[in-house]
Structure formats: structure tokens, C-alpha cells
Amino acid sequence: xxxxxGHSLAxxxxxxxxxxxxRLALEKLEVPVGCVVVKDGEVISSGSxxxxxxxxxxxxxxxxxxxxxxxxxxxxGFNQLEVADRLSECDLYVTCEPCIMCATALSILGIRKVxxxxxxxxxxxxxxxxxxxxxxxxxxxxxxxxxGFECKGGVMADEAVALFRCFYEQGNPNGNKLSSLLPFVLxxxxxxxxxxxxxxxxxxxxxxxxxxxxxxxxxx
Amino acid sequence: MLEAMKWEIIHxxxxxxxxxxxxxxxxxxxxxEPKLANSIVRQLNQLCPLDNLRHxxxxxxxxxxxxxxxxxxxxxxxxxxxxxxxxxxxxxxFIRAYNLCPIRTKVAKYPARSKxxxxxxxxxxxxSFHPSTNCDGVATLSDEDMKMIFHYMKVAIQQTKLCYSxxxxxxxxxxxxxxxxxxxxxxxxxxHPLLTTSEPSARYGCIxxxxxxxxxxxxxxxxxxxNQDTTLQKFSLRRCSxxxxxxxxxxxxxxxxxxxxxxxxxxxxxxxxxxxxxxHAALVAIENAAERDRKLFPNSDVSESKSExxxxxxxxxxxxxxxxxxxxEQIIDKEVSDNLKHTEIMRPYLCTGFDIYLVWEPCPMCAMxxxxxxxxxxxxxxPNPNIGALGSVYKLQAEKSLNHHYSVFRISVPxxxxxxxxxxxxxxxxxx
Numbered sequence: 274x275x276x277x278x279g280h281s282l283a284x285x286x287x288x289x290x291x292x293x294x295x296r297l298a299l300e301k302l303e304v305p306v307g308c309v310v311v312k313d314g315e316v317i318s319s320g321s322x323x324x325x326x327x328x329x330x331x332x333x334x335x336x337x338x339x340x341x342x343x344x345x346x347x348x349x350g351f352n353q354l355e356v357a358d359r360l361s362e363c364d365l366y367v368t369c370e371p372c373i374m375c376a377t378a379l380s381i382l383g384i385r386k387v388x389x390x391x392x393x394x395x396x397x398x399x400x401x402x403x404x405x406x407x408x409x410x411x412x413x414x415x416x417x418x419x420x421g422f423e424c425k426g427g428v429m430a431d432e433a434v435a436l437f438r439c440f441y442e443q444g445n446p447n448g449n450k451l452s453s454l455l456p457f458v459l460x461x462x463x464x465x466x467x468x469x470x471x472x473x474x475x476x477x478x479x480x481x482x483x484x485x486x487x488x489x490x491x492x493x
Numbered sequence: 494m495l496e497a498m499k500w501e502i503i504h505x506x507x508x509x510x511x512x513x514x515x516x517x518x519x520x521x522x523x524x525x526e527p528k529l530a531n532s533i534v535r536q537l538n539q540l541c542p543l544d545n546l547r548h549x550x551x552x553x554x555x556x557x558x559x560x561x562x563x564x565x566x567x568x569x570x571x572x573x574x575x576x577x578x579x580x581x582x583x584x585x586x587f588i589r590a591y592n593l594c595p596i597r598t599k600v601a602k603y604p605a606r607s608k609x610x611x612x613x614x615x616x617x618x619x620x621s622f623h624p625s626t627n628c629d630g631v632a633t634l635s636d637e638d639m640k641m642i643f644h645y646m647k648v649a650i651q652q653t654k655l656c657y658s659x660x661x662x663x664x665x666x667x668x669x670x671x672x673x674x675x676x677x678x679x680x681x682x683x684x685h686p687l688l689t690t691s692e693p694s695a696r697y698g699c700i701x702x703x704x705x706x707x708x709x710x711x712x713x714x715x716x717x718x719x720n721q722d723t724t725l726q727k728f729s730l731r732r733c734s735x736x737x738x739x740x741x742x743x744x745x746x747x748x749x750x751x752x753x754x755x756x757x758x759x760x761x762x763x764x765x766x767x768x769x770x771x772x773h774a775a776l777v778a779i780e781n782a783a784e785r786d787r788k789l790f791p792n793s794d795v796s797e798s799k800s801e802x803x804x805x806x807x808x809x810x811x812x813x814x815x816x817x818x819x820x821x822e823q824i825i826d827k828e829v830s831d832n833l834k835h836t837e838i839m840r841p842y843l844c845t846g847f848d849i850y851l852v853w854e855p856c857p858m859c860a861m862x863x864x865x866x867x868x869x870x871x872x873x874x875x876p877n878p879n880i881g882a883l884g885s886v887y888k889l890q891a892e893k894s895l896n897h898h899y900s901v902f903r904i905s906v907p908x909x910x911x912x913x914x915x916x917x918x919x920x921x922x923x924x925x
Binding site: 324327328329330331336339340343344347353354356357372373374375376377378381382383394395396398402403405408420 | 745746748749765766767768769770771776779780783786787843856857858859860861862864865866867880887889892894895896
């Protein structure tokens with residue numbers, strides 16, 4: 274995990290756009306993580322966490338942005354080699370360190386460099402728990418080349434954390450309708466941000482059983 | 494015929510392969526007056542509960558020269574603090590009140606899993622030990638369970654279709670609800686383009702090529718492909734391991750190096766991609782399970798109105814009396830119970846309680862996806878020496894920091910059974 278203090282203007286600009294995506298997720302009651310894919314100094318794709326609405330916990334921001342990109346490139350008619358070439362010139366800006374799943378995915382895709390905001394000390398795959406950006410070092414001899422990618426963390430980390438806190442404390446900052454997904458949002462929230470504490474689990478079950486929609490209860 | 498063969502289930506433990514040396518955590522401790530022990534411990538449990546260290550005993554008791562000496566854990570030590578005796582502000586008054594002198598020491602980070610480990614832990618600081626109930630082990634599986642597990646592994650192996658671009662074998666995933674014993678979702682790898690399956694040459698091309706390149710000519714007098722039956726019989730897993738090159742989790746980086754199929758002969762899949770480097774069987778199965786979930790338990794008008802009710806409730810609790818809240822709650826409760834009666838099944842949270850059967854051990858991407866989706870148990874038949882994440886290269890189930898842990902089992906399937914199951918598939922998919 275690279276923690277550097279100096280960030281270029283371009284880095285800050287792209288991370289701000291990733292944060293914008295995270296804010297969009299927050300508005301939709303999704304976990305506030307966002308990202309943008311940058312090629313030749315331009316944003317070519319973006320995405321935000323979409324796990325609650327899809328009920329698919331693998332729909333992280335990175336996966337959303339990659340799918341948008343691949344769909345577009347396949348429509349144009351690019352074959353695998355052409356796609357691989359282009360991906361190797363892409364950088365990703367994401368507000369939170371990619372998890373083990375996404376870090377492996379980014380390595381499989383052969384992306385060039387990843388800039389992230391805050392570290393993910395529960396399931397970070399770029400140094401916090403495992404180092405999958407350096408997956409090539411772990412592969413046995415003769416295995417196919419996994420190039421790995423460069424990583425730089427700590428880019429506007431405070432802003433990314435502030436969004437998580439916002440999600441955690443307010444739940445619903447813009448007064449959107451609380452959907453029936455509420456228990457799922459809560460479970461997500463408890464799983465990802467609260468310590469593994471039996472009390473939290475108990476609180477969740479209490480909420481699930483009574484269907485009492487007091488998200489403030491959790492915040493307390 | 495399959496019952497006669499020896500299938501076995503092996504539990505892959507979720508214990509990290511590391512010693513106590515790495516897994517300790519620093520705490521601040523202090524000697525205390527034995528007379529004051531009760532009151533000190535009671536206060537500390539409130540001031541500084543050791544939430545993630547429940548296995549660690551708060552007090553250590555030693556006897557030196559016939560005198561009992563007690564020391565107590567005050568709190569966790571701050572890893573980043575250079576001053577080794579620095580005490581958190583919150584308990585400073587407490588320290589002063591009892592005139593304690595904190596020192597740093599190490600305790601075991603995780604509960605002991607064996608008596609030996611526990612004895613080792615107690616050498617540095619006492620911990621408690623509860624012999625494991627072994628609830629995840631194979632021993633607790635009933636014959637009925639085993640039968641079901643073997644059945645679904647067969648189903649998965651039969652799904653490793655032979656017919657596709659370059660005609661290689663694909664990984665297959667089957668998500669099963671072990672309570673209802675029903676398949677929730679299933680999928681194959683979709684990393685490579687799919688070819689039309691109508692042409693026999695495309696279907697069996699792999700075996701032809703495989704036999705032609707790996708079987709010595711004398712043992713294989715027939716021209717490859719001239720007689721399909723003989724060709725199929727000569728197919729062997731060991732000799733034809735190159736036909737596994739298309740298994741996504743075995744060779745995740747292979748997608749870009751793939752021979753380019755004729756784009757016009759590609760079969761359009763039901764989803765928007767003809768190929769996708771990340772669409773490994775497990776990920777597609779998760780997607781299918783999520784889709785089923787959305788269809789079975791849609792956010793209908795009922796839940797829409799419910800959400801409105803919730804909204805109202807949230808915005809009115811501040812100023813309105815509890816009477817209104819009570820009414821709202823009753824409405825919601827009724828709707829929830831109506832909904833439940835209607836569907837007769839509890840809507841699951843993601844894949845909580847479900848099992849997944851994979852023919853090959855998953856790569857870290859798939860293994861982590863299964864953590865995210867809260868799968869209960871994973872069964873796989875063949876290890877993944879390249880980049881397996883559940884025992885071969887990584888051991889994700891042993892990462893304590895993850896928010897969910899599944900149990901992992903390898904099903905040892907006799908090679909000839911796998912061959913037969915794979916080959917029968919291309920002829921007769923409806924079997925089993």
C-alpha cells in the first residue's frame with residue numbers, strides 16, 4: 274500500500290470525479306464508493322457501488338465501470354486483443370481501496386495504475402489484507418503472466434471516509450424514500466463498517482424482526 | 494453405477510497456516526493489589542471492554558515465593574504510539590486512582606483452536622479454550638447430506654460443457670439451497686466467445702485435437718474424429734490437461750491471448766456480452782441468483798407504499814406522539830406478514846445459507862465474490878494450482894478480517910468418473 278502525500282492536480286481532479294460518483298451512490302442508498310476510468314487524460318467510464326438495488330454484492334463501483342466500458346467496446350467491435358491493448362493504457366481512480374475481488378479483477382484486466390482514497394482494512398486487496406496488485410509474484414513458475422498494477426493510496430482519503438461516515442450516521446441525507454431494501458442496506462452497513470460486535474448483529478436482528486425503520490437507532 | 498465409486502469429502506480448514514509469533518496483539522497491563530482485583534476488573538470491563546479479545550483472560554495470576562501476584566489488562570496498546578507506556582486519556586484518572594504502573598505485553602490475537610495452541614498461548618498470557626464443536630467438519634454430515642452433496646457435484650461436473658470456441662472444458666457453478674435441496678442458480682464460464690454448437694466438429698474438436706497431440710499413434714490407430722465413440726473413450730484427463738486451458742479460474746489472464754474466433758459465428762448470449770474477461774462461472778451464478786431474488790421478491794407496490802409509510806414514520810417521529818408510530822408499525826407488520834404468507838418463503842439476504850458447487854477451485858476474484866454474497870459452504874472437485882484461493886495458493890477462508898466466513902470442502906472424485914461425467918454431458922445433458 275503506497276501512502277504518498279503529494280498528489281498532482283490531475284490526480285485530485287480525477288479523484289474528485291470519483292467522489293462525485295460515490296455521492297451519487299449515497300443518494301441511492303448504496304454504499305458510497307465511486308470510480309472513474311481514465312485513458313489519455315480523459316474519463317472514459319465511471320461507476321458507483323450498486324449492490325443494494327441489484328441484490329448482488331459483487332456489483333462494486335469498479336465492476337460497474339468495467340462493464341460499461343466493455344459493453345461499449347464490444348459494440349464498436351473490438352476483439353480481445355484490441356480491448357486488452359486499451360485496458361493496459363487505462364488508470365482507475367476509486368474512492369476506496371479495491372477489495373480482494375476487484376483487485377484480482379483489475380489484475381486480470383491488465384489495468385495500468387490504480388489510485389485510491391481510503392484504505393480498506395477489512396478486505397482490501399491492494400496491500401491491506403492481500404496484495405493482489407502484485408499477484409504475479411505469487412504465481413508458480415510457468416504460469417500465465419499476470420502483470421499486476423501500480424497502486425497509490427491516500428488520494429483525498431478524508432473525503433472518502435467522510436462519505437462513509439455520512440452513510441453510516443445519517444443513512445438518508447437527502448430525504449429519499451426508504452425502500453424495502455432498508456434491512457439490506459443496514460446489514461451491508463453493519464457488515465462493512467461496524468466492528469464485528471455481537472451487539473451490532475443483535476441490533477440488526479431486532480430491526481429485522483420488528484421492521485422498525487429507525488435507522489437512527491443504529492446511529493446511536 | 495456412480496454409487497459404487499469412491500467419492501470423498503475433505504474439509505479444508507479455515508485456520509491460517511501461521512504461528513503465534515505473528516498473531517499477537519499488544520496490551521497495557523499492570524500489577525494490582527489482590528484485594529482490589531474485583532473492583533478494578535469490574536470497572537475496567539466497563540471502561541475498556543476487550544471486545545475482540547474475549548478469549549483472553551483479563552487477569553493473570555502468578556505465585557512467586559508463596560505470594561499470589563495478580564496483573565490485569567488495562568487496555569489495548571496503541572500500535573503507533575512510540576512512548577511505550579502511554580495510556581489513553583480515558584483511563585488515566587483510573588490509573589492514578591489506583592496508583593498503577595502500566596507496562597506493555599503481548600497476548601494471543603485469536604482464540605486457540607487446539608489444546609496445544611492453547612498451552613502455547615498461555616505461556617505469554619492466559620486465555621480460555623473451548624474445544625471446537627467441529628460443526629463445519631465432515632463428521633457431522635449425515636448420509637443424506639453426503640448423497641445430496643455428491644449429487645450436486647455431479648450436476649456441476651456435467652455442466653462443464655465441451656462445446657464452445659476452441660472447444661475446451663469450462664468451469665461450472667451450481668448454487669443450491671440445502672434446505673429445500675433445490676438449485677437456485679447455475680452458470681458456466683463466459684470469458685471466451687461461445688460458438689454455435691450445431692456443428693459436430695466444433696463440439697468434439699477438442700477431443701480430436703487432444704488425442705491427436707497427446708496419445709502415441711500406436712495406441713490410437715483410428716484417425717482422430719473418424720469414430721466419435723472410440724475418440725471419446727481415449728480421452729483422458731491426465732493426458733489432456735491442455736483442454737482445461739479454457740477454465741477461467743485456472744487461467745484468468747488467458748482471455749487476451751485467446752485465438753480470435755470468427756466474430757460472425759459467435760453466439761449472442763442472453764446478456765449484453767459475447768465474452769467478458771471477468772465472467773467466471775461463480776460470478777455469473779451469483780448474478781443469476783441475484784436476478785432470481787429480484788424476480789421472486791420484487792419491490793412491488795406493496796413495498797412501495799410500505800416505503801412511504803416508513804418515510805412518513807421517519808419524518809414524524811420527532812414531533813408526533815408514539816401513538817402514531819404504533820399505528821404505523823402495525824400497518825407495516827401486517828404488510829410484511831401478508832407478503833410472507835403470499836410467498837411462503839422468507840426472502841434470503843443475498844445467498845445466506847446457500848451452498849455452491851464448483852468443479853475447479855476458484856481464483857481470488859471468485860472466492861471473494863462468494864464472501865460478498867454470503868455463501869455458506871463451497872464444494873469443489875479439482876484444485877487450482879495456478880491461482881486457487883481456497884487452499885492451493887491463497888487461503889481466503891482463513892483471513893480473519895473478512896466479514897463473512899464460509900466452510901470449504903474438496904470433493905475427491907475419481908478421475909474416471911470426472912471423465913465420464915464430462916463426456917456424457919456432450920451427448921446427453923438431460924441425464925442426472
